[in-house]
Amino acid sequence: xxxxxxxxxxxxxxxxxxxxxxSKEVKDHxxxxxxxxxxxxxxxxxxxxxxxxxxxxxxxxxxxxxxxSHIKILEExxxxxxxxxxxxxLIVGIILIITQIFYFLTSLLSIIEILQPSLLITIPFxxxxxxxxxxxxxxxxxxxxxxxxxxxxxLQHIKLLLGFWHPRLIFVNLTIxxxxxxxxxxxxxxxxxxxxxxx
Amino acid sequence: MNKHIDHETFTDIVHKYYEEVVNxxxxxxxxxxxxxxxxxxxxxxCWQNLDTYDKTKTFKPWLFRIAHxxxxxxxxxxxxQGDTISDSVEGKxxxxxxxxxxxxQTVYIRNAILQLPEHLRSTIILREYHQMNYRDIAETLNxxxxxxxxxxxxxxxxxxxxxxxxxxxx
Numbered sequence: 001x002x003x004x005x006x007x008x009x010x011x012x013x014x015x016x017x018x019x020x021x022x023s024k025e026v027k028d029h030x031x032x033x034x035x036x037x038x039x040x041x042x043x044x045x046x047x048x049x050x051x052x053x054x055x056x057x058x059x060x061x062x063x064x065x066x067x068x069s070h071i072k073i074l075e076e077x078x079x080x081x082x083x084x085x086x087x088x089x090l091i092v093g094i095i096l097i098i099t100q101i102f103y104f105l106t107s108l109l110s111i112i113e114i115l116q117p118s119l120l121i122t123i124p125f126x127x128x129x130x131x132x133x134x135x136x137x138x139x140x141x142x143x144x145x146x147x148x149x150x151x152x153x154x155l156q157h158i159k160l161l162l163g164f165w166h167p168r169l170i171f172v173n174l175t176i177x178x179x180x181x182x183x184x185x186x187x188x189x190x191x192x193x194x195x196x197x198x199x
Numbered sequence: 200m201n202k203h204i205d206h207e208t209f210t211d212i213v214h215k216y217y218e219e220v221v222n223x224x225x226x227x228x229x230x231x232x233x234x235x236x237x238x239x240x241x242x243x244x245c246w247q248n249l250d251t252y253d254k255t256k257t258f259k260p261w262l263f264r265i266a267h268x269x270x271x272x273x274x275x276x277x278x279x280q281g282d283t284i285s286d287s288v289e290g291k292x293x294x295x296x297x298x299x300x301x302x303x304q305t306v307y308i309r310n311a312i313l314q315l316p317e318h319l320r321s322t323i324i325l326r327e328y329h330q331m332n333y334r335d336i337a338e339t340l341n342x343x344x345x346x347x348x349x350x351x352x353x354x355x356x357x358x359x360x361x362x363x364x365x366x367x368x369x
Binding site for chain 1: 206209210213214217218221222225226231234235238239242243246247302304305308309312323326327328332333348349351352355358359362365366
């Protein structure tokens with residue numbers, strides 16, 4: 001490096017902010033360059049002067065207390081908000097999961113009803129979930145009814161299963177499941193407060 | 200409890216950094232009252248934005264960055280109210296309390312620093328008075344390290360000129 005390039009690094013050299021190789025290069029140049037020696041001396045004097053005469057204002061304890069009390073108020077407001085929100089999310093999440101379980105059970109009952117209707121006699125109130133299931137899933141209701149009435153036995157079973165796992169139903173199920181899981185994991189995340197290191 | 204950090208830990212942070220932040224802002228804007236106001240706002244902003252703090256990085260540059268930009272916002276508000284930014288910084292004459300606390304040379308140096316352009320002033324203050332390394336200064340002011348290096352060099356050149364009488368006294 002030539003003299004002009006070296007002068008760019010003189011301040012960083014004084015501050016020990018250069019890597020070893022660059023620092024050595026600058027040092028070697030300074031040892032033979034009087035202009036750089038003069039700049040270094042002048043800069044070191046400026047640094048020492050600034051260190052010696054530090055403008056200073058003492059910290060007011062009142063101000064610190066004011067900040068802390070302000071933050072405490074903010075924290076209390078946030079706590080109230082987050083408790084309210086987590087409660088709501090939890091309820092929505094639980095309702096969605098119950099809906100999922102209910103849907104699954106009623107779907108099972110629907111299959112049993114078609115494959116082995118005699119089994120249903122042993123299940124009390126079996127018709128109630130069946131009708132509720134119809135209300136929840138009109139598409140499966142339509143497919144099941146159609147298949148049940150018009151198709152031969154084997155083909156009926158296959159189409160019945162296809163009807164239950166129709167892409168639209170799978171999509172709806174997955175969406176509801178994802179929302180429920182997200183809401184519950186969000187709730188868990190709120191209580192899982194990671195540590196912070198102060199350096 | 201809030202975000203990454205609880206109230207007690209944050210109280211420790213305020214106690215640990217308040218004086219340093221206020222002094223940085225005081226050295227930067229030359230006004231004790233503005234520095235205190237900016238520091239207060241900065242700590243509250245810091246609390247409110249804790250979830251944006253990257254825990255893999257050091258805390259101090261992040262806090263100082265918030266404080267720095269808060270002070271600039273306050274100075275701009277003063278500017279809109281009539282003063283220019285440089286007026287609102289350079290025109291601050293020391294209060295009687297400050298004169299007692301600071302000797303003549305300190306006031307002279309303080310004024311020399313306040314006369315530096317804003318971008319050089321912040322960089323040199325962080326380096327000389329807060330012993331930040333170039334990397335932390337770059338992080339605080341959101342700059343490349345090369346820019347920090349050239350700003351420090353330019354600031355020292357300008358200070359060497361304005362502090363010439365003190366250098367000659369030597």
